[in-house]
Amino acid sequence: MSKVRLATVWLDGCSGCHMSFLDMDERLIELADQIELVYSPLVDPKEFPDSVDVTLVEGAVSSNEDLEKIRHIRKHTKILVSLGDCAVTANVPSMRNSFRVGEVLDRAYIENASVQQQIPNVSVPTLLRQVLPVHSVVPVDVFVPGCPPSADTIHYAITELLEGRTPDMSDRSRFGA
Amino acid sequence: MKQPSSRIKTLKIDGQDVGAHEDETVLEVARENGIFIPTLCELEGLSPHGGCRLCLVEVKGINKLLPACVTYVEEGMEVTTNSTRLQEYRRTILELIFSEGNHICSVCVANGHCDLQSLAQKLGMYHVSVPYRHPRRSVDASHERFALDRNRCILCTRCVRVCDEIEGAHTWDVSGRGIEAHIVTDLNQPWGESETCTSCGKCVNVCPTGALFEKGKAVAEMAKKRGFLPYLTLMREKRTR
Numbered sequence: 545m546s547k548v549r550l551a552t553v554w555l556d557g558c559s560g561c562h563m564s565f566l567d568m569d570e571r572l573i574e575l576a577d578q579i580e581l582v583y584s585p586l587v588d589p590k591e592f593p594d595s596v597d598v599t600l601v602e603g604a605v606s607s608n609e610d611l612e613k614i615r616h617i618r619k620h621t622k623i624l625v626s627l628g629d630c631a632v633t634a635n636v637p638s639m640r641n642s643f644r645v646g647e648v649l650d651r652a653y654i655e656n657a658s659v660q661q662q663i664p665n666v667s668v669p670t671l672l673r674q675v676l677p678v679h680s681v682v683p684v685d686v687f688v689p690g691c692p693p694s695a696d697t698i699h700y701a702i703t704e705l706l707e708g709r710t711p712d713m714s715d716r717s718r719f720g721a
Numbered sequence: 722m723k724q725p726s727s728r729i730k731t732l733k734i735d736g737q738d739v740g741a742h743e744d745e746t747v748l749e750v751a752r753e754n755g756i757f758i759p760t761l762c763e764l765e766g767l768s769p770h771g772g773c774r775l776c777l778v779e780v781k782g783i784n785k786l787l788p789a790c791v792t793y794v795e796e797g798m799e800v801t802t803n804s805t806r807l808q809e810y811r812r813t814i815l816e817l818i819f820s821e822g823n824h825i826c827s828v829c830v831a832n833g834h835c836d837l838q839s840l841a842q843k844l845g846m847y848h849v850s851v852p853y854r855h856p857r858r859s860v861d862a863s864h865e866r867f868a869l870d871r872n873r874c875i876l877c878t879r880c881v882r883v884c885d886e887i888e889g890a891h892t893w894d895v896s897g898r899g900i901e902a903h904i905v906t907d908l909n910q911p912w913g914e915s916e917t918c919t920s921c922g923k924c925v926n927v928c929p930t931g932a933l934f935e936k937g938k939a940v941a942e943m944a945k946k947r948g949f950l951p952y953l954t955l956m957r958e959k960r961t962r
Contacts, residue, residue, distance in 0.1 A: 629827055632848050633819075636828060641855035674855070679848055687847040691827035718842035720826025720941075721833060 548706060551583040551596045552627075553617060555603030555610045556637040556675060560692040561628035562586065562602055567695035575699075578706055594620055598705055600627040600698075601684075604634040605676045609669035618682035623705060627698070629691040629719055631678045638675040645671050686710060690717040732798035741794045748776055748789040751802060758802050759811060759840055761818075762877035763790045764927055766950035767886060770878050773818075775811050775840070778802050786810070808844070815846040820853045821900075823872035824930070830943035831931030837875060838930075858903065863913030867925050867935055871903050874932035880904065880924035887953055892918040923949070 554562060562585060568575070582593045592613075599621040605611055618624055629635035640648045649663045649671075678684055688701050688711070697717045704711035728743045734756050741750040746769065751758050761773040769790040777786040781799035789802070801807070818824075818837065826832050841847075858871035878895060881904065885891040892915050896905040906912045925933045926945045934943045 626848070629825075633825070634853065635825055638853065638855065639823070639825060639828075641853070642823070642857040677848065677853075679850070680852065684848075689847055713847055714842065714845055718826070719824075719838055720829065 547580040548578055549582045549593070549595065549597045550579045550702075551581070551592065551599040551617070551621070552586065553583070553592075553599060553601050553603075553613065554585045555601065555614065555631070555678075556606035557603030557628065557630040558636075559585070559602070561600075561630075561690075561698075564628075564690075564692040564695050565600070565698055568699050569695070571695075571699055575702065579702075592617055592620060596621045598623045598625060598702075600625045601631045601678050602627050604630045604637045605672065605678060605681050606637055607669035607671050611672065611681060614678060614682055623685045624678075624682065625686040625688060625701065625705075626678045626684045627688050627701075628693055629689055631684075632687050632689045633719060634675045634677045635691060638677075641674050645673060688713060688717060689719045691720050693717045730794045730796045730798075732794055732796070732800065734800045735802055743794065745794055746790055747778060747787075747792045747794060747798075747800055750794055751789065751800075756802055758789050759844060760790060761836060761840060761875070761929060762879065764879050764883075764947070764950065766954040767879060767882040767927070770882065773875070773877060774814055777807060777810060779804060779807065811844050812846045815841050815844060816849045816851055818875050819846075819849050820851045821856075822858070822874065823855065828940055829873065829931040830934045830938045830940060831873075831928075831945070832941040834941070834944045835931060836929035861906070861912045862936070863911035864915075864918070864920070865913060865936075866920060867912070867922065867933065869904070869912060870932055870934070872932075873930045874904060875930060876902055876904070877929055878904075879927040879929065880933060883923045883927045883950070887950065888919060888921050888923050890917045890919050890921075893924060 552562065581587050582596060583589050599617055601624065605614055626632045630637055653663045654661045688697060690697055700716060701711040729740055730743050731740050734751055734754065737754060739750055739754050748758055759775045761775045762770045771788045771791040774788060776789040778789045779801040780787055824837065826838050860870050862868040881893040881895060884893045892906050893904055895902055896909055897903055906915045907917055912918065925935060926947055931943060
């Protein structure tokens, strides 16, 4: 049996979901028999591959770069999983949505900076007006809420997908935990 | 208060034959018979409000859906509490509530102790399909011990009712209409300057979300204590008997 091609991506999030993924500990070794991790902040390849079976997305869509990435990923992924509250709800990154982008940048780079007060505009992605949950930009197949979802929750979701089933998240995870 | 002399009605809830006093609501009878109907604005010991619409049920022969918390039993009534249609509507109601305010559980004082959060999990609402509004609502931290974050308020009016009906102070009220509606203390004065507030904290403890909380609580620390409510109600019923 050929291995399932898995990818993980990190958009606007704190990497906590990836830490939780790593918290699967020795179960990662068992999963490695069935899965090939083809793209991830945890592995080396820099280009998202052409055909991926399952992609776990951590983080909300906050910048034009996030937007391009997630559209490209959706095109090349069979099953797209929103992993964690930032992907599912836009969570903490979306707390800037009550303010204008200019206000947020001023606050961070001018008001609160003691030296070199300037808003970065070279070689950094442009922020979108609003931080968005992944499913508001591209269709999402599976939602795994949690901040972060526990290692058990992630393990359950992945093993269910490997069995060809849609994970039932009731009693396993909720917003915020 | 249930009068022993009240007349008995018989009805069906989810196909189950049940008996009830005529002054009971569908919600009360369902609970007595172990049938779960989700609620959010309702709280045992307070008058029913009928605002959140999560307890909507189907009644045979009636075209519209009825809120179980304010619908009284009738002879021969056939009630359905959990059809696919009701499940969808309830999830949609939760989505609308989540999208209307700023309900970010991960950084909320009530994380893990929130009726809205646990109901979302229980009813299988795993994502919000409508756009979030991200309003910019005011916070009132002028009270010495408590604070109000209107961003997390779902306008259930539990605080208004407990303050009026149990504490007898009527400090809280709802001001404005529709999307502008918000809770206020006294005549829209800062909470800390309220002349009627007794600082009893009942509003904080009945609040289903992290909208009302004790100062000094960090994320997930605001567990609500509601044991006083059925106790006080019971003592008062005994006294008036």
